[in-house]
Amino acid sequence: MTQTIEATQKRHGRKALAAGAIAAILLAGGGTYAAWQQTALAEAGQIQTGTVTVTAQEGAWSTSKTNGDIDVETYRVGSNERLVFTQDVYPKTSGAVAHLAVASIPENELRAAFPKGTWTSELSGYELSGVSDGATGVQIADGSRQPVTHQLIIETGDGVLPGTTIDLDGIQYVATATE
Secondary structure, X not given: OHHHHHHHHHHHHHHHHHHXXXXXXXXXXOOOXXXXXXXXXXXXXXXXXXEEEEEEOOOEEEEOOOXXXXXXXXXXXXXXXXXXXXXXXXXXXXXXXXXXXXXXXXXXXXXXXXOOOEEEEEEEEOOOOOEEEOXXXXXXXXXXXXXXXXXXXXXXXXXXXXXXXXXXXXXEEEEXXXX
């Protein structure tokens, strides 16, 4: 009977060893598992996005007192005066529709210099189709190359602070693709 027990143990040991070897081969990626997994690259092509750029020409200042352009380096602003800064901005789109807006105006400087004054910022386009005035900016059509005119209109009011210098170099424009 001792021989039967030993023979049974040897058979069970060989079966366990064979099962362990098969499991190790399958886990290591051998056997039939590798035939079930294949990879391929898709040739989907390229996607291009549109472009939006904006450039600004040098602006000009005019005033209600001189009825013409002024040199802001030498001109002294007075009370109850209307100053107008005019600048052409050129948005250029290709494969995109864009929204052009004035991103920032140095309002703190304007408040400090003209505490009783007011100011507005306006954008207007000259293209008959594709550019339409908006509440906060203008819509620019795909392929547009037409200028948009920006005007900053300052009514100084009565209470201009003498000796104040205003730095208006902080006017910024932003064009954002919308489609």
